Amino acid sequence: MSDNCQKTLQSTRDGAEASYVSEFHVPGMDCPSEESMIRMSLAALEPSVALKFDTPNRKVFVFHEENLEAIEERMVALGFGASLTRTEAMTHGGLTEARAKAEQEAKQEAGVLRWLLAINAVMFVIEITVGWWAQSTGLIADSLDMFADAAVYGMALYATGRSASMKLRAAHLSGWLQLLLALGALSEVIRRFLVGSEPASTMMMGIGLVALVANTVCLLLIAKNRDGGVHMKASWIFSANDVIANIGVILAGGLVALTGSHYPDLVIGLIIAVIVLIGARRILRLRA
Numbered sequence: 001m002s003d004n005c006q007k008t009l010q011s012t013r014d015g016a017e018a019s020y021v022s023e024f025h026v027p028g029m030d031c032p033s034e035e036s037m038i039r040m041s042l043a044a045l046e047p048s049v050a051l052k053f054d055t056p057n058r059k060v061f062v063f064h065e066e067n068l069e070a071i072e073e074r075m076v077a078l079g080f081g082a083s084l085t086r087t088e089a090m091t092h093g094g095l096t097e098a099r100a101k102a103e104q105e106a107k108q109e110a111g112v113l114r115w116l117l118a119i120n121a122v123m124f125v126i127e128i129t130v131g132w133w134a135q136s137t138g139l140i141a142d143s144l145d146m147f148a149d150a151a152v153y154g155m156a157l158y159a160t161g162r163s164a165s166m167k168l169r170a171a172h173l174s175g176w177l178q179l180l181l182a183l184g185a186l187s188e189v190i191r192r193f194l195v196g197s198e199p200a201s202t203m204m205m206g207i208g209l210v211a212l213v214a215n216t217v218c219l220l221l222i223a224k225n226r227d228g229g230v231h232m233k234a235s236w237i238f239s240a241n242d243v244i245a246n247i248g249v250i251l252a253g254g255l256v257a258l259t260g261s262h263y264p265d266l267v268i269g270l271i272i273a274v275i276v277l278i279g280a281r282r283i284l285r286l287r288a
Contacts, residue, residue: 021062029055038053114157116218120214134200137270148279152174155174205254211246215246
């Protein structure tokens with residue numbers, strides 16, 4: 001904790017109500033997946049906290065009681081580069097109001113999360129099936145990226161109204177499954193590097209384009225939820241990772257067609273699989 005934040009917190013401990021708002025700068029937060037991870041990580045804290053996200057500026061505001069050290073520890077452990085920038089005391093009743101507003105926003109966002117879950121789940125099935133048939137590690141790995149997003153959205157929905165231990169078990173289950181799939185994709189990249197493959201470039205570009213459209217739809221759904229939290233209104237601007245992965249698959253398909261080499265497909269497959277592997281590691285680091 002910074003000296004300034006420590007002094008601010010210490011100077012307000014004699015107030016009528018021990019409630020505070022702490023601002024964190026989170027450089028690695030650029031889409032709803034990271035936001036859901038932060039929600040999951042802080043959900044088990046006692047006393048409970050309320051959250052407000054400002055994704056364009058990579059900020060998270062945590063409304064809490066005197067448990068700042070535990071909050072900061074969990075934020076840093078997620079691996080998104082979080083750092084505490086300031087802590088201020090709130091007026092009487094501020095924490096109660098923040099919690100009520102957070103619950104209302106969560107209910108409003110549930111419908112959008114269901115659509116995001118459905119789109120990502122369908123695209124996972126399509127991409128992994130076509131990827132296997134087209135001998136494309138790029139499509140297979142990209143399907144796992146879709147699965148990773150679906151898992152996080154599913155966790156967010158499942159967590160509603162459930163105990164902290166149930167939330168954690170659901171998160172770890174999805175994390176282990178994501179880890180196994182990522183390791184499978186990496187082994188497939190290695191196998192096809194050693195024995196060779198003939199990826200179907202046309203299928204790669206076609207399905208990559210479909211996935212790109214699907215992710216664009218997801219971003220628009222997020223942007224249209226203008227009555228929800230700030231993160232739901234603005235996070236689509238910075239949700240570039242999935243779109244970049246889709247474009248990478250399309251470009252790799254084009255290079256396969258131009259060069260007749262399977263290496264572009266292996267490279268993009270390796271990159272996306274590693275990204276998914278890192279995401280699985282972050283989920284598994286969540287703790288009660």
